[in-house]
Amino acid sequence: MTKPKVAVFDFTCCEGCELQILNCEDEILDILGKIEIVNFREAMSNGRDDYEIALIDGAISTSRDVERIKSIREKAKLLITIGSCSSTGGINCLKNFWPMDEVKKIVYGDMAKHFETIPARPVSAIVKVDFSIPGCPIDKKEFLRCLAELLAGKNPEVPNYAVCVECKLKENECVFDKGLFCLGPVTRAGCEARCPSYNSACEGCRGLVDNPNVTAEKDILQKYGLTVPQVLDRFKLFQGCYQQVV
Amino acid sequence: MAIKDLKIDIHHITRVEGHGNIVVDAKDGAIREIRWEVPESPRFFEVMLRGRTWEEAAHITSRICAICSAGHTLASIKATEDAFGITPTAQTWRLRKLLSYGEHIQSHILHVCFLVLPDLLGVDSVIPLAATHPNEVKLALRMKKLGNDIADIVGGRAVHPITAWVGGFAKVPSEEDLKHLRKRLVAAIDDTKTLVNLVKSLASKIPDFIRETEFISLKWEKEYPWLDGNIHSSDAGTVSYKDYEKVSNEFIVPYSTAKRSKNRRSSYMVGALARVNNNYDQLSPFAKSAADVFGLKPICHNPFMNNIAQVVETAHCVEDAIATIDQLLKAGIKQEPIRVVPKAGRGIGAIEVPRGILFHDYTYDDNGIMLKANLVIPTNQNHANIEDDMKAWVPLMFKKDAPQEAISHNLEMLVRAYDPCVSCSTHLLKVDFT
Numbered sequence: 007m008t009k010p011k012v013a014v015f016d017f018t019c020c021e022g023c024e025l026q027i028l029n030c031e032d033e034i035l036d037i038l039g040k041i042e043i044v045n046f047r048e049a050m051s052n053g054r055d056d057y058e059i060a061l062i063d064g065a066i067s068t069s070r071d072v073e074r075i076k077s078i079r080e081k082a083k084l085l086i087t088i089g090s091c092s093s094t095g096g097i098n099c100l101k102n103f104w105p106m107d108e109v110k111k112i113v114y115g116d117m118a119k120h121f122e123t124i125p126a127r128p129v130s131a132i133v134k135v136d137f138s139i140p141g142c143p144i145d146k147k148e149f150l151r152c153l154a155e156l157l158a159g160k161n162p163e164v165p166n167y168a169v170c171v172e173c174k175l176k177e178n179e180c181v182f183d184k185g186l187f188c189l190g191p192v193t194r195a196g197c198e199a200r201c202p203s204y205n206s207a208c209e210g211c212r213g214l215v216d217n218p219n220v221t222a223e224k225d226i227l228q229k230y231g232l233t234v235p236q237v238l239d240r241f242k243l244f245q246g247c248y249q250q251v252v
Numbered sequence: 253m254a255i256k257d258l259k260i261d262i263h264h265i266t267r268v269e270g271h272g273n274i275v276v277d278a279k280d281g282a283i284r285e286i287r288w289e290v291p292e293s294p295r296f297f298e299v300m301l302r303g304r305t306w307e308e309a310a311h312i313t314s315r316i317c318a319i320c321s322a323g324h325t326l327a328s329i330k331a332t333e334d335a336f337g338i339t340p341t342a343q344t345w346r347l348r349k350l351l352s353y354g355e356h357i358q359s360h361i362l363h364v365c366f367l368v369l370p371d372l373l374g375v376d377s378v379i380p381l382a383a384t385h386p387n388e389v390k391l392a393l394r395m396k397k398l399g400n401d402i403a404d405i406v407g408g409r410a411v412h413p414i415t416a417w418v419g420g421f422a423k424v425p426s427e428e429d430l431k432h433l434r435k436r437l438v439a440a441i442d443d444t445k446t447l448v449n450l451v452k453s454l455a456s457k458i459p460d461f462i463r464e465t466e467f468i469s470l471k472w473e474k475e476y477p478w479l480d481g482n483i484h485s486s487d488a489g490t491v492s493y494k495d496y497e498k499v500s501n502e503f504i505v506p507y508s509t510a511k512r513s514k515n516r517r518s519s520y521m522v523g524a525l526a527r528v529n530n531n532y533d534q535l536s537p538f539a540k541s542a543a544d545v546f547g548l549k550p551i552c553h554n555p556f557m558n559n560i561a562q563v564v565e566t567a568h569c570v571e572d573a574i575a576t577i578d579q580l581l582k583a584g585i586k587q588e589p590i591r592v593v594p595k596a597g598r599g600i601g602a603i604e605v606p607r608g609i610l611f612h613d614y615t616y617d618d619n620g621i622m623l624k625a626n627l628v629i630p631t632n633q634n635h636a637n638i639e640d641d642m643k644a645w646v647p648l649m650f651k652k653d654a655p656q657e658a659i660s661h662n663l664e665m666l667v668r669a670y671d672p673c674v675s676c677s678t679h680l681l682k683v684d685f686t
Contacts, residue, residue: 098295101299
């Protein structure tokens with residue numbers, strides 16, 4: 007049976023999600039036995055264009071990015087986004103709350119006209135995405151499970167329930183009771199509630215569940231002393247693209 | 253036959269983090285243009301930090317880069333603590349150093365074994381090496397995993413740490429975990445020796461290119477500097493970390509979205525080689541023995557030796573991580589309360605990360621909301637030096653009638669030697685939103 011040809015492409019990101027693939031040190035040799043990586047700029051030279059599966063890391067934030075992702079979509083049978091940036095825009099969307107001209111002028115001053123930027127967007131805003139693996143970064147276990155399911159010819163799935171479920175299963179003490187403001191109640195599980203398990207608040211990096219109980223979340227946050235603008239502000243960190251942009 | 257014309261246009265160089273182009277243009281034996289371009293999409297981190305809280309700063313800036321996310325986290329924390337007047341406890345300081353060691357081991361091994369070694373062995377990537385050099389690849393994976401596991405255990409997650417907070421650690425590792433890590437670190441000493449011997453066997457492939465260079469790094473009277481100290485130039489001596497702007501002198505060129513730096517010369521170099529050149533005497537005994545194998549002594553002006561310096565530092569990190577764990581266990585590890593009171597003011601965090609000296613500069617208001625932020629990244633500080641190296645080396649290769657392919661490949665190797673982190677270097681910049 008021929009090994010599926012896979013390519014990894016990066017856009018506007020920290021390259022953490024593709025690094026997580028290389029961080030599966032115990033499994034990487036097995037993975038290379040099951041797939042043929044034909045293009046992965048960060049790890050290999052002389053990549054090829056005959057890929058069937060394209061893994062996309064990073065958000066779209068320039069017009070060059072737009073052209074490049076369209077060209078990849080044309081070639082790939084399956085286009086999979088890995089991580090927050092490509093799946094929901096990620097932290098890059100914080101930039102969207104400022105006018106682009108102002109952003110460039112502040113950073114580059116008189117040289118601003120040489121540089122180009124557009125509001126940061128997830129890949130799905132430009133082309134059809136077949137499947138998304140969320141997280142900032144992606145969770146290694148989840149990635150390996152999804153890859154195994156894909157290779158077995160199944161449609162991979164990620165949970166559609168909130169992080170709270172995983173927190174309860176681990177019998178964690180709720181971090182709200184430790185004085186932290188957690189976005190767990192509306193954030194998609196699949197990370198085994200990692201941040202709350204380390205006594206930290208969930209920041210919502212995996213995106214919202216499909217039908218988030220945002221009203222209930224706002225109620226909880228307000229109960230613990232945050233104003234509505236502060237609540238919306240918390241969501242901006244990783245959910246910026248869901249909110250209004252300038 | 254001597255080549256008269258040269259046209260090199262390497263778009264998106266491979267086996268480096270981030271996107272960079274190499275452009276060389278020569279006609280009739282005369283060099284017209286040599287450029288190291290960074291077309292990386294800028295992400296505008298300083299704009300992203302606008303109006304965010306002191307609690308979020310480290311989590312936002314860690315997303316500048318995955319490989320150095322712990323480094324950005326620690327620099328961010330130091331800048332905030334500098335602004336608020338907070339001094340970490342001895343335990344917190346040791347845990348941060350351990351986190352930094354995990355990151356350095358992971359990063360240096362990733363770079364030397366996965367990104368550089370293929371060039372020394374004449375292959376496109378580490379993938380074919382899995383078949384031809386299986387034991388060496390397994391060793392590289394084992395050491396990289398150890399680095400990541402240290403960061404996972406101390407930081408909660410190697411990529412974008414969770415537990416490192418302003419003022420302390422949200423959750424400290426258990427004694428059990430630290431003892432287990434110690435065992436693996438002791439086993440890693442043999443692995444490091446094997447790595448030293450492997451790289452030594454390929455040392456003849458390392459180009460012998462010398463150009464007198466200014467080296468900049470931290471310097472600290474107490475020990476080899478990672479998280480403390482002031483800024484030292486091999487040309488000009490030491491200045492306070494608070495005066496970093498007088499050293500970094502950032503400037504823009506139109507063909508590069510990443511800013512550049514210069515100090516006493518038209519450029520300077522930061523990173524492992526700079527640290528070893530400036531602080532050689534403080535290297536651990538194991539690290540010094542590794543340096544001796546390669547004849548690496550200060551002051552070395554061959555940028556390719558940066559990769560040797562990374563191997564030497566790996567030895568140092570492995571040895572000192574064991575000592576640090578011993579100190580933590582001796583004192584007894586315990587969850588310490590974290591108490592932070594924000595206040596208005598400016599703070600600077602200057603630390604060493606795998607690719608060189610990193611500065612985070614924050615200004616806060618009374619409520620701990622970020623007013624102004626400036627980040628100076630090690631790779632930014634190297635961009636001008638990379639181009640100056642190219643400008644010195646290409647004419648030499650041209651004179652020796654090297655074929656275009658060889659010149660091209662050599663320039664790629666030169667860029668890789670710096671271990672650039674291009675995403676980091678296009679984070680961007682100074683914002684004043686008072």
